[in-house]
Amino acid sequence: MLIANISPRSMGKTTDTGFMAHALHEAGYTVRAWDADESQHLTQWSEAAGGFPFPVEQNATATFAGDVTPLKDGIDIVDVGHTENHPHIADSVLKIADLAIVHMEPSMADWQRVTQPRTSTPVAEIVARSAFTRPGRQAPPLWVLLNRVRTGVRSAKDIRDMLREADWNVFSAMIPARDEFKQATAFSVERAAHGPFGELVTEMETKGLIKRG
Structure with a gap:
């Protein structure tokens, strides 16, 4: 299966992708990561860490869907180019996500950047339009992962409520604002499955969004 991690610019997507991939790997899944962002930040992170314990491939192009065959018995996890700058990459990845x-x-x-952008297409519309190029004319399930969540403030509850009122699916697992995540992209990752990213993997399994084998 293939997971497309998407967002507008600078919203923690690459960091989340790296930790999610490690948490899935530690949980026993066969993982292959894809750097489909022209910044190549995920690739740079892997190189700085001396290599991840799973392959990291590059394909930040509009031909992603034609170039890539998703793993049958594992999980491809894709760091997709920013939707507001590179919608052609997102469009291609979403064809097979x-x-x-x-x-x-x-x-x-x-x-506002996700739901009401002034100069780009809302993320939900980008995902919805992928249905026209997919078997069965059905877009992939769309979920929101809240990250950089600060403790002791109401922002997470307020935004979660706004998303749910707008019919978005929102994970219960949240990624806290921790320096260990913010600074991690120059170092190797250990015990990713023993924290919030492990909780995310468990929730995806419970909801039937990912399956072993």
């Missing part, structure tokens, strides 16, 4: 995850901070700024 089994699950799309939007990564966003629980802030009004990110709410």
Whole structure:
């Protein structure tokens, strides 16, 4: 199966992708990561860490869907180019995605960038239009992962409520604002499955969004 991690610019998507991939690997899944972002930040992270314990491939092109055959007995996890700058990459990845995850901070700024952008297409519309190029004319399931969540504030609850009122699926698992995540992209990752990313993997399994084998 293939998971497309999507967002507008600078919303923690690459960091989440790296930790999710490690958590899935530690949980026993066969993982292959894809750097489909022209910044090549995921690739740079892997190189700085001396290599991840799973392959990291590159394909930040509009031909992603034609170039890539998803793993049958594993999970491809894709760091997709920013939707507001590179919608052609997102369009191609979403043609073959089994699950799309939007990564966003629980802030009004990110709410507006995801749902009401002034100069780009809303993320939900990008995912919805992929249905026209997919078997059965059905878009992949779309879920929101809240990240950079600060403790002791109401922002996460408020934004979660706004998303759910707008009929978005929102994970219960949230990624806290921790320096260990923010600074991780120059170092190797250990015990990713023993924290919030492990909770995310468990929730995806419970909801039937991912399956072993």
